[in-house]
Amino acid sequence: MRVAIAEDLFLLRDGLTRLLQAHGMEVTAAVEGGEELLEALRKDRPDVAVVDVRLPPSFTDEGLRAALTARQELPGLPVLVLSQYVEQLYARELLADGSGGIGYLLKDRVLDGTQFVDAVRRVAAGGTAMDPEVIGRLLTHNAAAGPVAALTPREREVLALMAEGRSNAAIAQQLVITERAVAKHTASIFVRLDLQPSDDDNRRVLAVLAYLNG
Amino acid sequence: MSSDPGSDQSDVAVHAFDGGRLRRTLLAPFRVAYLVSLAAAGGAALLATPLLLAARVFGGQPDAAGDHFHLYFGLLVTLVPCLIWGASWATGGRGRAAGAVLVLPGVLTVAAIAFYPGGPPGADHGVVWLSPLLLTLGVLASRWVASEHRRLVTRWSGVPIADPYRALPEGSTAQRLRAWLSGWLTDPATWRDVAWTLLCAAVAAALVVGLALAPWALDMLGPRGTGPHAVNGFAHPAVLYGIALWLAPLLILWGSPLVLSQHARGARALLRPSRRRELAARVQHLALTRADSIDHGAAELRRIERDLHDGAQARLVALGMALNAAEQFFEADPAMARALLTEAKDSSAKALVELRDLVRGIHPPVLADRGLVDAVRAQALDLPLRVEVSGDLAGRPPAAVESAAYFAVSELLANTTKHAEARRVWIEIGHTGDMLRIGVTDDGRGGADPSRGTGLAGIERRLAAFDGVLAVSSPPGGPTIANLEIPCASPSPKTSSSSGTG
Numbered sequence: 265m266r267v268a269i270a271e272d273l274f275l276l277r278d279g280l281t282r283l284l285q286a287h288g289m290e291v292t293a294a295v296e297g298g299e300e301l302l303e304a305l306r307k308d309r310p311d312v313a314v315v316d317v318r319l320p321p322s323f324t325d326e327g328l329r330a331a332l333t334a335r336q337e338l339p340g341l342p343v344l345v346l347s348q349y350v351e352q353l354y355a356r357e358l359l360a361d362g363s364g365g366i367g368y369l370l371k372d373r374v375l376d377g378t379q380f381v382d383a384v385r386r387v388a389a390g391g392t393a394m395d396p397e398v399i400g401r402l403l404t405h406n407a408a409a410g411p412v413a414a415l416t417p418r419e420r421e422v423l424a425l426m427a428e429g430r431s432n433a434a435i436a437q438q439l440v441i442t443e444r445a446v447a448k449h450t451a452s453i454f455v456r457l458d459l460q461p462s463d464d465d466n467r468r469v470l471a472v473l474a475y476l477n478g
Numbered sequence: 479m480s481s482d483p484g485s486d487q488s489d490v491a492v493h494a495f496d497g498g499r500l501r502r503t504l505l506a507p508f509r510v511a512y513l514v515s516l517a518a519a520g521g522a523a524l525l526a527t528p529l530l531l532a533a534r535v536f537g538g539q540p541d542a543a544g545d546h547f548h549l550y551f552g553l554l555v556t557l558v559p560c561l562i563w564g565a566s567w568a569t570g571g572r573g574r575a576a577g578a579v580l581v582l583p584g585v586l587t588v589a590a591i592a593f594y595p596g597g598p599p600g601a602d603h604g605v606v607w608l609s610p611l612l613l614t615l616g617v618l619a620s621r622w623v624a625s626e627h628r629r630l631v632t633r634w635s636g637v638p639i640a641d642p643y644r645a646l647p648e649g650s651t652a653q654r655l656r657a658w659l660s661g662w663l664t665d666p667a668t669w670r671d672v673a674w675t676l677l678c679a680a681v682a683a684a685l686v687v688g689l690a691l692a693p694w695a696l697d698m699l700g701p702r703g704t705g706p707h708a709v710n711g712f713a714h715p716a717v718l719y720g721i722a723l724w725l726a727p728l729l730i731l732w733g734s735p736l737v738l739s740q741h742a743r744g745a746r747a748l749l750r751p752s753r754r755r756e757l758a759a760r761v762q763h764l765a766l767t768r769a770d771s772i773d774h775g776a777a778e779l780r781r782i783e784r785d786l787h788d789g790a791q792a793r794l795v796a797l798g799m800a801l802n803a804a805e806q807f808f809e810a811d812p813a814m815a816r817a818l819l820t821e822a823k824d825s826s827a828k829a830l831v832e833l834r835d836l837v838r839g840i841h842p843p844v845l846a847d848r849g850l851v852d853a854v855r856a857q858a859l860d861l862p863l864r865v866e867v868s869g870d871l872a873g874r875p876p877a878a879v880e881s882a883a884y885f886a887v888s889e890l891l892a893n894t895t896k897h898a899e900a901r902r903v904w905i906e907i908g909h910t911g912d913m914l915r916i917g918v919t920d921d922g923r924g925g926a927d928p929s930r931g932t933g934l935a936g937i938e939r940r941l942a943a944f945d946g947v948l949a950v951s952s953p954p955g956g957p958t959i960a961n962l963e964i965p966c967a968s969p970s971p972k973t974s975s976s977s978g979t980g
Contacts, residue, residue: 317847324847349834349843353856372830375823401860 266310269294270301298330312388317347367393393429427472506734520623521679523584527613564618580619620675642667642751693718771943793829869907898922916962924956
């Protein structure tokens with residue numbers, strides 16, 4: 265698997281490179297800024313880009329904007345955005361095109377190497393990886409309103425884990441239920457959120473999006 | 479002044495054009511009548527002393543002082559309570575009734591001098607010795623008259639005239655009284671009040687006398703008027719006065735609005751605070767808000783210091799100790815070392831969480847990244863309410879203003895979440911002229927009161943450092959509408975546009 269990294273802190277950039285290489289990935293580019301990232305993406309066409317939100321020269325949301333531009337230019341390019349803080353606003357912007365292959369994680373998650381690499385793989389495969397903190401805040405926001413309010417508590421739990429990007433098997437393990445039960449719940453969620461049968465991955469993204477939009 | 483200065487304005491708005499205009503026209507004569515009576519009363523209060531002295535000097539033959547002792551005593555017992563009342567009113571007491579008390583002795587004196595049968599009273603005995611009291615009262619009365627004019631113009635036009643007086647220190651009544659006494663006579667506003675009252679009296683007298691004598695003057699000087707004491711020149715005075723009586727209502731309806739508008743212009747020019755006073759007030763305001771913002775900044779620094787000390791710093795110490803211990807147990811007890819390393823990892827994760835929360839409290843990252851509108855939007859997404867954020871800014875306001883506005887909105891939203899039992903909130907952000915305006919409306923139960931809630935008062939204080947204001951309308955039962963206004967120049971155009979959101 266081929267990965268491009270954009271991160272302005274040398275230590276973290278180096279650490280990420282080594283972590284991903286240790287898990288058998290090829291790092292095609294490890295750059296400092298948003299512009300360099302775009303160039304590298306156009307040139308190398310990696311399988312996934314790992315991008316820090318704050319990048320030079322503006323040190324604001326340069327990385328996020330670079331990621332969004334990259335996805336417009338190269339539709340379907342999987343992007344995993346890392347940040348010191350997570351905002352629902354940014355999560356929505358990333359998911360807005362509804363095509364999946366999006367991750368949005370706190371930088372802290374890098375500390376747990378295997379889980380982080382898992383997330384990179386999921387995103388590269390077109391899935392989602394939302395940080396549990398985004399999901400946690402969603403739960404407080406959406407408790408009372410929106411189509412999500414129509415879901416049962418169990419279904420909401422399943423949806424939350426789905427938003428984090430877990431597979432049915434992982435969800436089953438987490439909630440201590442059978443995989444068949446999870447499949448039943450997800451089917452019920454799709455019906456209640458009025459998502460037409462299509463490619464399952466895409467429906468999962470749309471479900472998360474519905475979740476985000478409350 | 480207890481009455482609501484905005485009420486007339488809103489009435490006018492409700493009655494649109496015709497109703498409001500008709501109402502104003504019909505009210506104008508009554509307003510003029512009140513102004514004239516005010517002018518007469520104020521003039522009498524001020525002129526009572528000179529008249530009394532004049533009567534003493536030019537009046538009839540001197541009597542024995544004891545002859546009019548009852549009058550002397552009567553005036554004394556009237557004047558002393560009046561003085562006390564006037565002093566308490568001038569030091570912050572309220573009430574229009576005070577005015578009547580202040581002008582009454584003067585009016586009575588003038589009336590007595592003019593109408594007392596026989597020799598003029600006070601011309602020949604000890605009443606004259608009361609004239610200093612009477613004069614003091616007259617000056618106090620002029621302040622009441624001027625204040626009443628200010629209140630009326632404010633009420634009738636909807637645009638307030640500020641108080642020009644020296645501010646009194648906060649404190650007990652005795653302290654305030656002392657401060658007022660020491661600054662009263664040297665306050666230019668006092669003498670401007672006196673001048674205004676005399677001017678009003680003179681104008682009112684000229685107006686009334688002129689009107690009353692107009693038919694007679696027409697007879698004397700008009701066509702066929704034949705000079706001094708002409709009767710039957712133009713027409714018989716009785717006929718002229720009869721015609722005038724019929725024309726008077728029309729004249730009054732036509733002239734009153736003119737008189738009122740001239741009065742408003744005069745009052746606005748002469749009764750508002752002098753430039754010097756305005757600057758002094760401004761300096762005081764700036765000193766106060768500067769002290770406030772320094773205090774606020776210092777308190778924030780202390781909070782950050784404490785948070786770092788108790789939070790991240792302590793976690794890092796724990797982390798170091800755990801790593802140290804793990805190093806020691808590395809060979810001897812690998813299981814123990816592993817447990818310690820897990821602990822160290824936990825410590826570092828918690829330190830990160832705490833640092834993140836701290837940063838959010840100091841300056842939210844979205845605010846730095848995207849500016850006010852998106853920062854408010856991001857915050858709205860984290861609330862258990864449906865919040866609609868609308869509006870846009872052409873660019874970024876100065877960072878300090880942006881931050882103050884953001885935290886003010888945060889505080890308002892926190893209040894709404896905690897107290898209002900609201901389900902929906904609408905936030906509108908915009909920039910008009912040189913003013914950043916933010917409206918926060920909720921459908922909660924209302925009843926928010928800035929004078930009670932420390933939260934709202936805190937917002938007001940912090941906005942004051944930017945000359946910003948917070949207006950809250952929150953009737954019981956809702957809705958609550960909070961409007962923020964912060965003066966700031968038109969924001970500079972965006973240097974970097976937040977690119978497409980897909």
